[in-house]
Amino acid sequence: MNAAALAVHQVRYEQKSYWRNPASAFFSFAFPILFLVIFATLNASAHLPDLGGISYNQYYVPGIVAFGLMSACYTNLSTTIAIRRDAGILKRLRSTPLPPWAMFAGMVGNSVVVSVILAILVSAVGMLFYGVSAPHGIPALLVALALGAACFCALGVAVSTLIPNADAAPAVVNFVFFPLVFISGTFYPVPKGSVLERIANVFPLVHFTRSVFAPFDPHATGARFASHDLLIVAVWAVAAAIVGVRRFRWEPSRR
Amino acid sequence: MGQTGNSSPAIRVESLRKTYRNRAGTVEAARGVSFDVAHGEVFALLGPNGAGKTTTLEILEGSLARDSGTVAVLGLDPGSRADLNRLRKRVGIVLQETAVEPYLTVSEVLRRNAAYYSNPRPIEEVIELVGLTEKAKARVKTLSGGQQRRLDVALGLVGRPELLFLDEPTTGFDPSARRGAWALVHGLTRLGTTIVLTTHYMDEAQALADRVAVIVGGEIVAQGPPDSLAGRDRAATRIRFRLPAGVRREDLPLPATTAADAPEDLRDQLVEIDTDDDVPVLHELTGWALRGGHDLDALTVDRPSLEDVYLSLTGSAATAIPPPGSRQPAATQPSGAAS
Numbered sequence: 001m002n003a004a005a006l007a008v009h010q011v012r013y014e015q016k017s018y019w020r021n022p023a024s025a026f027f028s029f030a031f032p033i034l035f036l037v038i039f040a041t042l043n044a045s046a047h048l049p050d051l052g053g054i055s056y057n058q059y060y061v062p063g064i065v066a067f068g069l070m071s072a073c074y075t076n077l078s079t080t081i082a083i084r085r086d087a088g089i090l091k092r093l094r095s096t097p098l099p100p101w102a103m104f105a106g107m108v109g110n111s112v113v114v115s116v117i118l119a120i121l122v123s124a125v126g127m128l129f130y131g132v133s134a135p136h137g138i139p140a141l142l143v144a145l146a147l148g149a150a151c152f153c154a155l156g157v158a159v160s161t162l163i164p165n166a167d168a169a170p171a172v173v174n175f176v177f178f179p180l181v182f183i184s185g186t187f188y189p190v191p192k193g194s195v196l197e198r199i200a201n202v203f204p205l206v207h208f209t210r211s212v213f214a215p216f217d218p219h220a221t222g223a224r225f226a227s228h229d230l231l232i233v234a235v236w237a238v239a240a241a242i243v244g245v246r247r248f249r250w251e252p253s254r255r
Numbered sequence: 256m257g258q259t260g261n262s263s264p265a266i267r268v269e270s271l272r273k274t275y276r277n278r279a280g281t282v283e284a285a286r287g288v289s290f291d292v293a294h295g296e297v298f299a300l301l302g303p304n305g306a307g308k309t310t311t312l313e314i315l316e317g318s319l320a321r322d323s324g325t326v327a328v329l330g331l332d333p334g335s336r337a338d339l340n341r342l343r344k345r346v347g348i349v350l351q352e353t354a355v356e357p358y359l360t361v362s363e364v365l366r367r368n369a370a371y372y373s374n375p376r377p378i379e380e381v382i383e384l385v386g387l388t389e390k391a392k393a394r395v396k397t398l399s400g401g402q403q404r405r406l407d408v409a410l411g412l413v414g415r416p417e418l419l420f421l422d423e424p425t426t427g428f429d430p431s432a433r434r435g436a437w438a439l440v441h442g443l444t445r446l447g448t449t450i451v452l453t454t455h456y457m458d459e460a461q462a463l464a465d466r467v468a469v470i471v472g473g474e475i476v477a478q479g480p481p482d483s484l485a486g487r488d489r490a491a492t493r494i495r496f497r498l499p500a501g502v503r504r505e506d507l508p509l510p511a512t513t514a515a516d517a518p519e520d521l522r523d524q525l526v527e528i529d530t531d532d533d534v535p536v537l538h539e540l541t542g543w544a545l546r547g548g549h550d551l552d553a554l555t556v557d558r559p560s561l562e563d564v565y566l567s568l569t570g571s572a573a574t575a576i577p578p579p580g581s582r583q584p585a586a587t588q589p590s591g592a593a594s
Contacts, residue, residue, distance in 0.1 A: 013356075013359060013363065013367045016358070016363065017356050017358045017359055020359075084356075088350065088354030091350065092350060092410075094318070095316065095317075095318065095343065095348040095350070096343060096368055096371050096410075097340070097343040097414070098371045251318075
């Protein structure tokens with residue numbers, strides 16, 4: 001089997017596992033949809049004066065596209081790896097001729113497939129039911145999503161190495177994630193110049209969220225690449241990948 | 256270089272050493288372990304928990320690095336990354352703990368893993384071999400512990416390995432499932448597969464292994480065929496019976512001792528005679544009984560079982576690893592004393 005065929009082979013079985021697992025399918029897939037419907041409905045008539053008076057949902061829907069990708073990549077990957085390591089599944093797989101890159105390709109590919117489905121679904125629901133106007137600058141949106149997927153998959157692998165065992169996985173994973181989501185403008189823009197914004201600016205979430213919003217911003221012009229934000233996401237991607245690769249372990253540390 | 260000829264052994268281990276360091280100090284899990292396994296042989300590693308069985312196995316499998324010593328598996332060094340990549344294609348591994356993705360079905364997991372090998376066994380054949388045909392479409396999480404274990408063995412077999420490692424393959428099996436597993440191992444040896452296993456069950460070692468090695472405290476204290484381990488075949492025959500009513504021990508025609516391990520209700524009644532001349536001794540004893548009209552209740556004529564030999568070899572060291580120098584090496588056969 002050549003490399004591409006092997007990667008597709010792995011993604012297929014990861015997909016089967018993913019959709020059959022109620023925990024992963026709920027927390028990383030249904031959760032973003034639930035957030036979308038609840039808050040978009042509650043704030044259907046709200047507007048954001050700070051962003052030139054655009055409707056709340058024109059801002060919120062791209063935020064949920066970003067949030068969906070972060071759950072499908074970061075939350076899903078870090079939890080899955082921690083659980084499989086603890087159960088001995090990684091060690092078992094390591095004893096077969098499957099190359100490590102192919103195993104990762106399967107898991108990352110699975111996260112990307114889920115992210116793409118979520119992005120399309122969330123955008124479509126936003127446009128059909130909540131009056132969101134279609135994104136301009138599709139290339140900018142695709143670049144933002146691709147860089148975001150790389151960054152949050154790498155972060156998922158990196159954070160999985162900090163999780164001591166499967167029981168601790170949801171706590172460790174969400175302990176970093178949710179506070180950052182709330183201060184990173186995912187649900188509501190963070191006031192410019194505030195302390196919270198300065199904290200959030202250190203992390204990739206707010207930059208990723210802005211780079212997904214840029215193509216949806218009706219007041220923006222040009223190609224809509226949020227270059228500064230994309231650069232920070234890329235730096236985090238590289239740093240997380242280095243940490244993830246260096247610290248990755250196949251076995252639980254019990255000895 | 257690959258080595259598939261029968262001129263060299265499938266596995267050669269010489270002076271293997273491994274020490275773990277932890278907060279409590281250091282633990283020498285392997286202290287100069289040496290043994291060979293021939294092609295097509297079934298080799299069993301026996302020993303108490305913590306004796307070094309799994310450590311030795313994991314070094315052979317390539318998941319643990321050794322401190323020193325020579326290891327050749329199918330002519331390759333599992334401690335070398337390049338050799339290990341070649342070995343993974345030719346060796347099947349069943350770890351001590353079962354670990355399979357819970358949401359895939361039996362045939363899905365096997366079909367997925369079969370794609371990792373160049374010449375896999377057909378998955379229907381593997382499923383039948385381990386007796387999971389009726390569960391082929393069942394998700395892994397719905398299988399019983401024993402069925403998951405059999406799936407684990409199937410995953411070890413699907414790549415058509417030349418060599419199979421089985422770490423406690425039947426722990427937790429009911430008696431009939433164990434017989435099934437034994438039949439499976441016999442079937443594999445007929446196909447030429449070399450098998451290295453660990454087990455806590457002496458009847459399993461007796462039934463399956465061509466040769467066994469007993470590891471205690473990180474050292475091999477005896478190795479050889481199960482029938483002659485530690486001179487078992489040459490050991491004294493033990494004749495046991497219950498003292499006939501009204502007969503005292505002193506009245507017997509031969510000197511006998513009270514069996515120390517007799518059950519409570521037979522205390523002082525069960526006697527035993529250890530002898531190297533079992534035929535004349537039995538003749539004298541039964542002749543005496545016939546002449547005097549005595550019954551010899553509960554009469555048994557036995558040599559030490561593999562379990563007896565094992566317990567005497569490991570007895571003083573039943574709790575993991577003794578401090579260095581505290582244990583006398585028991586009757587050790589020369590390591591080359593293979594059949």
